[in-house]
């Protein structure tokens with residue numbers, strides 16, 4: 089397992105944020121999400137610096153859907169990032185954490201009327217409007233509240249990227265946003281200009297997730313500038329902001345070759361500079377929306393190994409006390425992870441095992457073919473890079489309580505989300 093962030097090995101034990109994972113498991117029990125706070129803050133700063141937030145007034149907006157406890161909102165705010173929310177629940181969390189509402193961007197392809205009302209009355213900074221139905225609803229409620237709401241419109245730029253592949257022309261078939269075909273964006277802008285309580289601030293696109301190459305982003309910048317230019321030449325308006333979405337790829341396993349935030353930021357900023365000059369278009373404020381790459385590598389899940397089953401000549405299963413309820417990604421889309429025995433960090437990796445969860449689903453496998461030292465019941469298994477889309481996608485399937493989340497930094501640990509109790513599980517049930 090690659091050591092990430094502040095991970096260190098002392099004696100035989102994995103330390104994160106200067107805290108022994110053995111001690112964490114003992115003190116807080118397992119499964120346990122451990123967040124390396126310093127690492128989160130460092131990545132935030134790396135983005136802010138490289139995206140020229142101070143110099144150019146650009147913005148880095150954390151995509152909250154990756155991981156959004158109250159404490160994460162607080163850290164993101166302290167570091168000076170803005171925040172993406174995609175639901176009333178995420179918006180409520182941001183609000184309760186004291187996050188400045190003007191720094192919130194409200195996404196979603198089907199915001200409900202209640203969510204739109206809530207966003208307007210709380211005063212979110214920008215709505216990313218996805219369709220006319222929503223624009224009309226925003227306009228209507230903004231009028232009632234006597235407000236003018238800042239809006240980006242989401243468009244599907246004809247670029248779709250995931251990991252190493254990307255498609256430049258396809259991807260018109262998406263549930264998200266306004267399409268480019270038949271002058272779709274220009275016509276949309278034309279309609280929006282008629283809505284008195286909406287102020288169009290810019291365009292938004294998000295081309296995918298876990299993307300390793302810079303090319304799709306460079307192409308995206310070009311496409312978006314060309315659209316802005318088209319809008320200008322047909323309607324005579326210049327847009328002051330451009331939001332390019334997130335999706336920067338990170339390390340999960342040796343297969344992944346991620347680039348530093350600097351590489352993506354430089355490529356985007358340079359291309360924007362070039363397009364701005366070429367089209368003589370005033371440089372808009374640029375926005376990026378990293379989610380996974382802010383929090384992914386900072387998270388590690390600790391489990392205790394329970395039963396071990398060896399099927400001779402076939403496979404050896406080690407079962408842990410969590411699984412698809414705390415990390416759905418392997419079962420949902422075959423996501424790969426690295427792991428280690430946190431109390432045997434210096435032992436030779438000598439056996440190939442399959443790490444299974446405890447849910448009643450044969451698909452509840454966390455890692456197939458993990459190379460580990462000889463595993464025994466009671467060992468602590470650390471699965472790395474579970475910070476993004478782990479806790480936020482967790483469930484109570486099989487009525488398994490959600491694990492606690494602990495932040496570690498400088499030798500200290502603190503709980504930021506309590507482990508659910510059985511009473512918590514029944515809190516919303518009525519007999």
Ligand SMILES: *Cc1c(COP(=O)(O)O)cnc(C)c1O
Nearest residue numbers: 151294297334335377378379380
């Ligand atoms: C999911 C999402 C992001 C963040 O994607 P990551 O892969 O986590 O960086 C950013 N913007 C939008 C609109 C998204 O839906």
